[in-house]
Amino acid sequence: MSFLRVRKQLVALVVVLGAAPVAAQAPSSDPTAALLQELIRANSSNPPGNERRVAEVLLSHFRTLGIDAKIIPTPDSTKGVFIARIKGDGSKRPVLIAAHEDVVGVEREKWSVDPFAGIEKDGHIYGRGAVDFKGGMAVFARAVMMLAEQKIPLARDVIFLGEADEEGGGGYSTAWLAREHWDEIDAEFALNEGGWIMKAPDGHVRYVSISTADKLSLPLKVTAHGTSTHASMPRPDNAIFGLSRAMAKISEYETPLTITPEQRQFFLTLAKTSKPPMSNYYRDLVGDDLQKAKAADAIVSKDPLMHSLVRNTIAPTLINGGFRVNVIPGSAEATINLRMIPGSDPAQLIATLKQVVADTGIQFSLNSPTYARNAPSPTTTDLYRALEKSAKAVFPGVEVTPYLFQAGTDAGAWRSKGVPVYGIYPYPIDDDELSRMHGNDEKVSIASLKQGTDLIYRTLVEVAGKR
Numbered sequence: 388m389s390f391l392r393v394r395k396q397l398v399a400l401v402v403v404l405g406a407a408p409v410a411a412q413a414p415s416s417d418p419t420a421a422l423l424q425e426l427i428r429a430n431s432s433n434p435p436g437n438e439r440r441v442a443e444v445l446l447s448h449f450r451t452l453g454i455d456a457k458i459i460p461t462p463d464s465t466k467g468v469f470i471a472r473i474k475g476d477g478s479k480r481p482v483l484i485a486a487h488e489d490v491v492g493v494e495r496e497k498w499s500v501d502p503f504a505g506i507e508k509d510g511h512i513y514g515r516g517a518v519d520f521k522g523g524m525a526v527f528a529r530a531v532m533m534l535a536e537q538k539i540p541l542a543r544d545v546i547f548l549g550e551a552d553e554e555g556g557g558g559y560s561t562a563w564l565a566r567e568h569w570d571e572i573d574a575e576f577a578l579n580e581g582g583w584i585m586k587a588p589d590g591h592v593r594y595v596s597i598s599t600a601d602k603l604s605l606p607l608k609v610t611a612h613g614t615s616t617h618a619s620m621p622r623p624d625n626a627i628f629g630l631s632r633a634m635a636k637i638s639e640y641e642t643p644l645t646i647t648p649e650q651r652q653f654f655l656t657l658a659k660t661s662k663p664p665m666s667n668y669y670r671d672l673v674g675d676d677l678q679k680a681k682a683a684d685a686i687v688s689k690d691p692l693m694h695s696l697v698r699n700t701i702a703p704t705l706i707n708g709g710f711r712v713n714v715i716p717g718s719a720e721a722t723i724n725l726r727m728i729p730g731s732d733p734a735q736l737i738a739t740l741k742q743v744v745a746d747t748g749i750q751f752s753l754n755s756p757t758y759a760r761n762a763p764s765p766t767t768t769d770l771y772r773a774l775e776k777s778a779k780a781v782f783p784g785v786e787v788t789p790y791l792f793q794a795g796t797d798a799g800a801w802r803s804k805g806v807p808v809y810g811i812y813p814y815p816i817d818d819d820e821l822s823r824m825h826g827n828d829e830k831v832s833i834a835s836l837k838q839g840t841d842l843i844y845r846t847l848v849e850v851a852g853k854r
């Protein structure tokens with residue numbers, strides 16, 4: 388049966404049964420929201436990703452405006468990296484603005500709307516990636532497209548990048564891109580996802596945080612050894628008992644407060660924009676009085692995010708030992724995911740853990756002995772200053788602060804080569820919307836998308852426009 392006949396029959400069936408799928412909504416009247424709807428409909432849940440779908444949406448929009456744009460193929464034909472460049476006069480080095488094309492999957496039955504339909508409802512766009520990070524991609528892309536629409540003369544190239552494999556699931560992330568195509572993504576500085584434009588319940592923007600560093604993730608292997616023998620004649624050196632004792636001691640240990648200058652500024656900003664008693668705790672946390680700081684830590688760190696922002700963290704994530712019920716294994720091992728504050732020394736933390744365990748039979752080894760030092764990006768560059776200035780223009784009176792991102796992003800590909808990277812989720816967001824990121828009924832408000840586009844457009848004009 389030909390494809391055409393199948394289609395005709397299906398159409399007929401749909402007409403007869405009146406079972407046409409719900410007509411696709413008309414696109415939003417806001418151009419950023421409309422682009423976001425298209426990006427959400429290009430389902431790029433990773434794995435498998437299918438990022439090429441997203442790259443193609445971007446390609447058609449950029450090419451319509453005559454912007455130099457292309458898809459960089461990867462060895463996986465379903466994954467494409469999108470790159471566009473608007474030329475400047477070359478008097479300054481390029482600025483790069485990047486967003487990942489892939490999203491995490493969904494628990495479909497827990498959504499009240501189709502997560503891949505880009506539904507507009509109650510002033511919001513709903514769908515997987517609305518916040519992380521197709522919303523940001525739409526804002527960044529529209530801001531760059533506006534430079535072309537407004538024919539802004541540029542002193543430096545503006546590069547827009549759509550990245551693959553950020554949410555995991557494949558090997559064509561920015562680490563791959565930096566290895567294979569560095570010349571295309573080299574820049575003086577870059578903007579990516581990261582900090583927040585936090586909204587209070589009454590709708591006003593409390594503060595803008597711009598991430599200047601990510602925590603460094605390191606896998607630490609802890610191994611116990613013993614005699615491998617028959618389970619009927621146990622000995623005192625059982626490897627699983629040895630590992631268990633070591634892990635129990637580590638579970639009782641808490642790392643000390645580690646506050647960087649950027650963190651200090653962040654918590655002082657929180658203090659200024661919060662009400663007592665929390666405002667006092669935030670101030671005490673980064674103050675000089677150690678006793679007060681400890682007391683504040685006990686309160687503030689009840690929030691797992693805050694807890695992660697002020698210290699190196701220790702999270703066992705894998706455990707392995709034994710292969711048969713009647714054999715005592717010769718070794719047992721656990722992997723601990725260490726998340727390090729920039730500037731702190733993993734070797735020092737491991738030395739402390741050895742003291743805590745106090746058992747010379749336990750081995751500690753870092754799975755990746757070479758790692759990039761993740762020094763924070765400075766707050767003195769033209770890009771950081773342009774963001775700060777534009778944020779204060781779009782949200783009058785707002786506090787702007789650098790921020791340590793608690794997780795990892797794609798920024799490492801640039802930061803490890805000394806290129807400063809800043810991060811922002813470029814739309815005012817409240818706690819409820821934030822909690823839906825990677826969750827159910829993810830949504831972003833259209834008013835926030837508009838403000839975000841204004842913010843990023845102003846930033847690009849400021850940092851790249853010719854004066």
Ligand SMILES: [Zn+2]
Nearest residue numbers: 487519520580
């Ligand atoms: Zn993301």
